[in-house]
Amino acid sequence: MSDPKPTRSQGDLAETLELLLDKGVVVNADIAVSVGDTELLGVELRAAIASFETAAEYGLDFPTGTDMERVTAAAGVDADDSKSVLERPDPPTTEGSE
Amino acid sequence: MNPTKRNSHAIVEFVDVLLRDGAVIQADAIVTVAGVPLLGISLRAAIAGMTTMTEYGIFDGWDADHRRRNAQP
Numbered sequence A: 001m002s003d004p005k006p007t008r009s010q011g012d013l014a015e016t017l018e019l020l021l022d023k024g025v026v027v028n029a030d031i032a033v034s035v036g037d038t039e040l041l042g043v044e045l046r047a048a049i050a051s052f053e054t055a056a057e058y059g060l061d062f063p064t065g066t067d068m069e070r071v072t073a074a075a076g077v078d079a080d081d082s083k084s085v086l087e088r089p090d091p092p093t094t095e096g097s098e
Numbered sequence B: 001m002n003p004t005k006r007n008s009h010a011i012v013e014f015v016d017v018l019l020r021d022g023a024v025i026q027a028d029a030i031v032t033v034a035g036v037p038l039l040g041i042s043l044r045a046a047i048a049g050m051t052t053m054t055e056y057g058i059f060d061g062w063d064a065d066h067r068r069r070n071a072q073p
Helices: A012-023 A052-058 A068-075 B003-021 B050-055 B060-071
Strands: A025-035 A038-050 B023-033 B036-047
Touching (some): A012 A052, A012 B003, A052 A068
Antiparallel strands (some): A038 B023
């Protein structure tokens, strides 16, 4: 009440981050720079960022060595129920997945 | 008037949300120069407070290890 100015900007950053992590962000970009017929530079990017809960829900890759059963259990989602959003461009070998 | 204080509040809230919710980053990228795939990036990262980390079973053993080691003089 005693504040002369509304301090809305104070929680804006945190609120934005919370919304962003909760919803998750997927970037799927194909960039090609060509001169004439030759493709000089190409960038293919598949990226996603989300909170732990959202990541588990959508089946994002956690760092290797993570027990995915614990993750799905903690997030309260079924492992088979996960709706995969990112098609992995090249499935890496899964040796030693203990 | 104390703008720096307000700024630090925003940062504290930012970190609080980040550590509480945690963040998972998954990124794959290929940079091609003149038709030759030159650079590949495969990134899997996670950041969170230890409470969230252990709740999701990450660093669980490591966390227990540290606690055990510090419990014994």
